[in-house]
Amino acid sequence: MPTTESQDRKSPWLILGVLSMGFFMTLLDMTIVNIALPHVMSGVHASLDEGLWVFSAYILGYATLLIVAGRLGDLFGPRRVYLYGLAIFVGASCLCGIAPNAGVLIAARTVQGIGGAMLAPQILPIVTMVFPPSKWGAAFGFTGALSGLAVLTGPTLGGVIVSYLDWRWIFYLNLPIGLASAYLVLRHVDDYRPGKRQPLALVPTALLILGLTGLAFGLIEGERLDWGLAAWAAIAAGVLVLTWFAVDQRRHQRSGPLLPFDLLRLRNFASANIIASIMGFSMLGAFLPISLYLQIVLDMSPLRAGFTIAAMPLTSALVAGVGGKLSDRGSGKAVILTGLACFTAGLGSFILVTGTDTSTLQLLGPFVLTGLGMGLVFSPLFSVGLRQVPPPQAGVASGLVNTAQEVGGLLASAAIGAVLSLRLSSGLRHWVDQQAQALPVEARAGFKQAFAPLTDGALKIGSAGPPPAATGAGDPSQVAKVQEAFADAFTSAMHSGLVLPVALLAVGWVAAFLLIRDVPAPSFGAPKPPPARTTTSGATAATETA
Template sequence: MSRWRGNPWVVLLTLSLGFFMTLLDITVVNVAIPSMIDKLHASLDEMLWVINVYVLVLAALLITSGRLGDVRGPRTMFVGGVALFTVASVLCGLSQDPAQLIIARVVQGLGAAALVPQTMTIIIGTFPAERRGAALGVWGAVAGVATIAGPTLGGFLVSTIDWRWIFFVNVPIGAVVLAMAVMLVPDIRHDVRRKLDMPGVVLATATLFCLTFALTEGERYDWSAGIWALLGGAALLLVVFLIYQRSRQGDEPLLPFVLFRDRGYAVMSFVSATVQVGMIGLFLPVMIYLQSVLNFSAFKAGLVMAPAMVVSALLSPVAGRMSDRIGGTYILMAGLTLFAVGMAWLTWVTDVGRAWWEFQPALIVAGLGIGCVFGPMVTVALRNVEPRLAGAASGVLNTIRQIGTICGSAAVGAVLQNRLAASLHTEAAKQAADLPASVRDQFLAGFTNAAKGGLEVGAGQTGAAPKPPPGTPTSLIQHIHQTAESVFEHGFVHAMRPTLALPIAVIAVGAVSCVLVRRRRPADHQPSVPGAVDIGTSA
């Protein structure tokens, strides 16, 4: 084992497996919701907390854990995070009620927050600048694979074994990563003793928690006064945090402002948020469309997306390597443009009654774009970051990505619900003309009022629940339900098209913003780890 210790590609494999676990658990739970509701006798609201509390904890603590990696050592934080995440996965799988599962998910979020920022920090400290783009390309490929593996693997496990195995599957992966991290990953630290800004930790955590809670739960609570109060509190806490951080810029701040003096890092932070909005905009409405309009199973819907993600995973390391040779800005711009074009093509193709293969050209173009995004984006962001600030830089960048995910989910979800309510009313009014006058008004009212009671968009649903009056002939009941299904299918397609326009526009803005980055030749890169020492030569 000693001859493999510190090998950059072995280290990258270890980091990627750990990173894969945390991303997998963001998406894998979604497909198991119906089964968990049945087996745990849970409400939908409780299941939404199972999903959201993981993201809340992860987003709120990324900056803090990134800085902790600078203080305690990135390998120490990575190992601790993997161990905590693995134990929490066992607790999730053993949960007997919703409360136990929610608490276990909080612990999972703590473990994920501890390990995620360390992956980029250790990559920066392990790979020389001229090979860092290829390494970060692999890191980006992991993000694409995990995104599609979540619903695909989750659908397979739920269908063939039990929902608990979406968590138990993490245990062998976590055990392998833990052993590899202890034996093979060097403990890269710097020769300067560092301290943690505790007031900054409290302010940052409170700010991010208020913001992420409000954005995640706003739609469910109908954007009530309490939600707006949380957003106002987040804004106030952010101002206090920034003022406090400014006063500490010469004394180990949690957020070093010097990071944003580099235009590449500042622009890429914004671009990373736009990419996440695009990913949510692609997967959220499209996965609902595949299952609810085309009646694909969760497993089949995941497989529809698989070719695009395979293309992305194969291309991402190549794009990263090209970033090392010619610079990442233009590769990133091309990738974002292809991503937007692929989504626009998908919008044009989407309709009722489509076959799975009809989406593949558009999705593969989008996959080509995604493959050219993650590696170059992180390479450009981190190319001028001093190694002593790597943890802070990684924590901030990952936090902004998670906030982009939450903002994208809230915005895309709100647009989809708004457009769906309107399109269902319009489509119901058009198709109700074929129904007898005795049931027409009630049919229209069912779709008109659907949004007030919560739109039903699950597989086999119609967006409303039309209830024919007692004594209605069976043939007419069947006709009403067929008409309702048709209203929902066409209404969802009409709502999906303007919904996809939002992430397409955001991605386009991200592509254009790349022109603000100063072009740097690979030869201009600084040495990868000046002043760093390896104090982890023994396991």
């Protein structure tokens, strides 16, 4: 066993690098699925609604458990919870790989999200313990650069796998990465304990999970349910349960609450949650339609689409470290404001330049601007937001910020999915009506009925757009007309959907300008290794603290 002296000599950068492997894997999985989604939908015969659930189920499992997982890390040690989350994530990835249909795949993706939720919040508490506060910006800049690298690798690697293997290998890839990560964590990361043990109350935990689940389900399924009674009932039930949770937490603020309200009174921490939710909405709300657009409208192969998108995360990875260092020097607010402005400009210019015949060169500028914004926002955001948070609360604070980001992603999945589905069906219905006007009156009803699969809101989209059965297969000229109409309708629907994140990013810039304050690094003292005990054989070993 390593001695306490050897533990003191462990490089905090080594510890951060080892922990980041699992985090890298979860981000890699999300971006690979993003670029491979058209092929996944074809492989399991999924409708657009089911395809959105393949994307959203992971976020649902992830978002509902983050706060709880952050508290579990505070109570039982972040390394232990990290390893359990890693095991769940890898096991669920294997189930995704063998999924025979969309239902099984969606369920396995939900379990994947639960594993990712247990893993992700454990990194930041350990960072606050092994790095001095003056280096937090650089450390978070490293994780930001790694995130950019994952987003860069995901589309490219996903394109290679889909082009030369099979979409199922995007999930099997997690097995070797997960095993290597577990080995290195056990070897190099000590069992740090950020706070005292407190019981995890089951009632508020259940209320939080049920409330977030009901809210997310209603939002994601709202369009498919025509925003009827079932959708609004799920949303209302979620809001009601979350209100019950808030009231319960208010009564238990002095007895180990799951959600400490004193954290939300910290101005920068509250601001970080607002910006994280807006960034989550904007990123996930943009990436899904962009990936579909490149492959379905511009007819790119998955590999080419991956390399095209790579300009965005590559730029993000290159600037993340710079943003973190500037944050350490007291310029976090300026960096975040610059990043939000770049992200807004990037998405806005993407809307302006995209059409059914846009070239790759025209996409380069918007993607670089968007990546610049991502890198400059995320690298200082956690440093600025957690700067006033005491280390014993770092786990739950990390869970809150990550939850805010993922709830933003859930809202984006629901809102952008609804806009895409509604506008796509509307555009295609308008085209069918126009075509029918050129036919004799008695033939119009039959013509519209023949193209009902295009306009009924349950269109099954594959990597080549709508299936032949929905395009009047058998008449090449008619198929070409339908494909052209589909491209026009999808591009218009995408533009309408992307207006939402652009508007929210502008709101985020105003919020950051008004709320964030540059504050000096806290002085919580030097980080300490785990306490040691002497065994009967005279060796020293790390032990748990009560």
